[in-house]
Amino acid sequence: MSREILKVSGLSMRFGGLLAVNGVGLTVKEKQVVSMIGPNGAGKTTVFNCLTGFYKPTAGTILLDGEAIQGLAGHEIARKGVVRTFQNVRLFKDMTAVENLLIAQHRHLNTNFLAGLFKTPAFRKSERDAMEYAAYWLDKVNLTEFANRPAGTLAYGQQRRLEIARCMMTRPRILMLDEPAAGLNPKETEDLKALISVLRNEHNATVLLIEHDMKLVMSISDHIVVINQGTPLADGTPEQIRDNPEVIKAYLGEA
Amino acid sequence: MTRHLKSALFSALLVWAVAYPVLGLKLSIVGIGLEVHNSSPLTLAIIAICSVLMFVRVLFSDQLSAAWKASPNMPKVPAKASNFLTLPSTQRWIILGLVVVALVWPFYGSRGAVDIATLILIYVMLGLGLNIVVGLAGLLDLGYVGFYAVGAYTYAMLSHYFGFSFWVCLPIAGLMAATFGFLLGFPVLRLRGDYLAIVTLGFGEIIRLFLRNLTDITGGPNGISNIPKPTLFGLSFDRTAAEGMQTFHEYFGLEYNSINKVIFLYLIALVLVLIVLFVINRLLRMPIGRAWEALREDEIACRALGLNPTIIKLSAFTLGATFAGFAGSFFAARQGLVTPESFTFIESAIILAIVVLGGMGSQLGVILAAIVMILLPEMMREFSEYRMLLFGAMMVLMMIWRPQGLLPMQRPHLELRK
Numbered sequence: 001m002s003r004e005i006l007k008v009s010g011l012s013m014r015f016g017g018l019l020a021v022n023g024v025g026l027t028v029k030e031k032q033v034v035s036m037i038g039p040n041g042a043g044k045t046t047v048f049n050c051l052t053g054f055y056k057p058t059a060g061t062i063l064l065d066g067e068a069i070q071g072l073a074g075h076e077i078a079r080k081g082v083v084r085t086f087q088n089v090r091l092f093k094d095m096t097a098v099e100n101l102l103i104a105q106h107r108h109l110n111t112n113f114l115a116g117l118f119k120t121p122a123f124r125k126s127e128r129d130a131m132e133y134a135a136y137w138l139d140k141v142n143l144t145e146f147a148n149r150p151a152g153t154l155a156y157g158q159q160r161r162l163e164i165a166r167c168m169m170t171r172p173r174i175l176m177l178d179e180p181a182a183g184l185n186p187k188e189t190e191d192l193k194a195l196i197s198v199l200r201n202e203h204n205a206t207v208l209l210i211e212h213d214m215k216l217v218m219s220i221s222d223h224i225v226v227i228n229q230g231t232p233l234a235d236g237t238p239e240q241i242r243d244n245p246e247v248i249k250a251y252l253g254e255a
Numbered sequence: 256m257t258r259h260l261k262s263a264l265f266s267a268l269l270v271w272a273v274a275y276p277v278l279g280l281k282l283s284i285v286g287i288g289l290e291v292h293n294s295s296p297l298t299l300a301i302i303a304i305c306s307v308l309m310f311v312r313v314l315f316s317d318q319l320s321a322a323w324k325a326s327p328n329m330p331k332v333p334a335k336a337s338n339f340l341t342l343p344s345t346q347r348w349i350i351l352g353l354v355v356v357a358l359v360w361p362f363y364g365s366r367g368a369v370d371i372a373t374l375i376l377i378y379v380m381l382g383l384g385l386n387i388v389v390g391l392a393g394l395l396d397l398g399y400v401g402f403y404a405v406g407a408y409t410y411a412m413l414s415h416y417f418g419f420s421f422w423v424c425l426p427i428a429g430l431m432a433a434t435f436g437f438l439l440g441f442p443v444l445r446l447r448g449d450y451l452a453i454v455t456l457g458f459g460e461i462i463r464l465f466l467r468n469l470t471d472i473t474g475g476p477n478g479i480s481n482i483p484k485p486t487l488f489g490l491s492f493d494r495t496a497a498e499g500m501q502t503f504h505e506y507f508g509l510e511y512n513s514i515n516k517v518i519f520l521y522l523i524a525l526v527l528v529l530i531v532l533f534v535i536n537r538l539l540r541m542p543i544g545r546a547w548e549a550l551r552e553d554e555i556a557c558r559a560l561g562l563n564p565t566i567i568k569l570s571a572f573t574l575g576a577t578f579a580g581f582a583g584s585f586f587a588a589r590q591g592l593v594t595p596e597s598f599t600f601i602e603s604a605i606i607l608a609i610v611v612l613g614g615m616g617s618q619l620g621v622i623l624a625a626i627v628m629i630l631l632p633e634m635m636r637e638f639s640e641y642r643m644l645l646f647g648a649m650m651v652l653m654m655i656w657r658p659q660g661l662l663p664m665q666r667p668h669l670e671l672r673k
Binding site: 052053054073074075078079083084086090091092093094095096098099102103104106107109110111113116117119131134135138144147148166167170 | 556564
């Protein structure tokens with residue numbers, strides 16, 4: 001069986017008197033797509049924020065390839081290869097699409113001050129490589145023709161795709177998508193589903209997903225974790241989750 | 256019309272309330288006391304006319320704005336032209352043209368004019384440096400003058416105590432200011448927006464008070480005087496050279512002329528400005544320049560992509576401080592005297608005004624704004640009493656009509672070639 005990329009156990013997050021996340025555990029294996037679902041306000045995004053270092057979890061361990069990363073700063077976790085998108089798209093709106101992708105490659109670039117000042121060959125090469133890599137990914141997400149447009153002027157679905165491409169630029173070990181299908185029309189959701197499959201099958205991406213679109217979740221996930229009111233409710237394959245009475249109750253209320 | 260009556264009356268009264276105490280009353284010293292007199296009837300009449308005009312203007316504001324819009328021959332900058340003017344490539348050519356003019360004219364200009372131009376260049380340098388911090392990285396720094404002071408005092412003290420020359424001290428002053436920028440930046444940069452502004456304001460004042468009260472080393476309020484001027488490869492521009500040195504006019508067999516010294520200082524300032532311009536132009540096209548922009552737009556997204564916000568902000572802060580250090584040491588050399596009073600908060604405010612007036616992030620804008628800000632007060636010496644009033648009025652008008660600044664610049668976008 002493939003390697004465990006991310007292993008979370010006993011994750012808790014307390015805001016004053018509110019226990020937003022209580023003992024959540026999940027395991028993501030290499031090249032898996034794992035989804036986290038649950039009613040609104042269940043604490044899914046809080047789990048994401050803990051995993052990516054935006055919150056410091058109150059308790060629990062987060063192991064990335066066996067290395068504990070809980071409590072590290074956000075940019076340090078991102079550098080270790082845990083990269084996320086946001087529920088409300090967070091692109092650099094005044095910068096062009098291709099520049100958005102260049103920013104994401106910042107730490108792979110030649111940032112030597114003098115090299116940049118005098119445009120040394122090494123600097124030019126590093127910039128050219130970054131540009132080529134950005135062009136490659138723009139092509140992957142079908143945005144090549146919009147490369148030089150400010151990101152803020154793109155259509156919503158395009159912005160979503162650009163944000164995913166931007167994450168891929170950092171060469172992540174695990175890609176975390178926070179409601180990537182929110183606000184997309186059915187056609188765009190289909191495209192998104194295809195894109196996630198491509199990421200997994202051709203680029204060996206491991207994906208952790210928060211999503212409300214059940215059709216998307218059921219069709220794409222290898223494994224599903226259900227959270228309700230901050231506590232783990234169920235855990236299993238899409239079929240197991242679909243037939244779980246507890247889950248149905250949490251979503252639809254008591255009959 | 257009647258609904259404007261109330262506000263019209265109020266505006267007219269406001270004109271009186273503002274103008275009468277400032278223009279209509281004159282203070283004169285009689286013996287040891289002060290007496291208040293009315294000024295001439297003419298002044299009062301002018302204020303009265305102004306208030307009536309204000310009354311009419313507000314009363315008929317609807318009709319006036321309609322007429323304003325209807326008038327066909329209003330000089331208006333077409334959108335295409337203004338877009339063209341804000342393009343980075345256009346502004347580069349304009350800057351090149353300005354540089355050529357700036358290189359040639361001092362040889363024909365008067366001594367006073369060249370001297371003022373040198374002062375303008377100092378402010379251009381400061382404005383460009385602060386532009387990195389405020390315009391590019393979006394960090395509001397109200398204590399910028401502190402680094403200027405560090406640069407100035409570094410040169411003054413090194414030359415006073417150790418006899419170092421300007422050219423040795425210039426890089427040291429830059430390094431020193433950078434060190435201060437780095438050290439102050441570390442604790443400060445985790446703050447945001449307003450808080451950052453207040454704390455940097457405090458730091459600027461601390462540096463000034465420190466220099467003022469460290470009497471044994473910095474000379475306290477008297478400062479340090481007799482700072483030597485820069486030399487050209489060891490050739491001094493004084494009338495008679497110090498021992499073991501030669502003067503410029505002797506070496507080249509010229510008649511001594513004091514304007515040579517002024518022109519030389521001007522040219523040094525120009526070269527420094529050109530270096531700063533070059534560095535900033537490169538920075539805009541380097542990863543760090545893009546990172547500043549990204550950080551200004553969305554810090555959270557930057558963190559999620561693995562960019563360290565502290566280091567990126569710190570680099571902007573440090574680089575800005577370095578340029579202030581260069582400007583400071585040049586200022587000390589030109590002035591020959593540094594005192595803490597040259598580095599008060601009003602200097603920070605003027606530099607910030609230059610950046611905002613010129614258009615954040617725009618280099619040509621900063622140059623133009625520095626010229627306006629320094630030249631206007633010099634040219635309007637007769638009005639010196641009302642200088643601050645005009646200054647304020649100009650700021651208000653700018654914010655109403657051109658909040659984006661005199662000449663904003665579009666950032667040079669990197670484009671994908673197909």
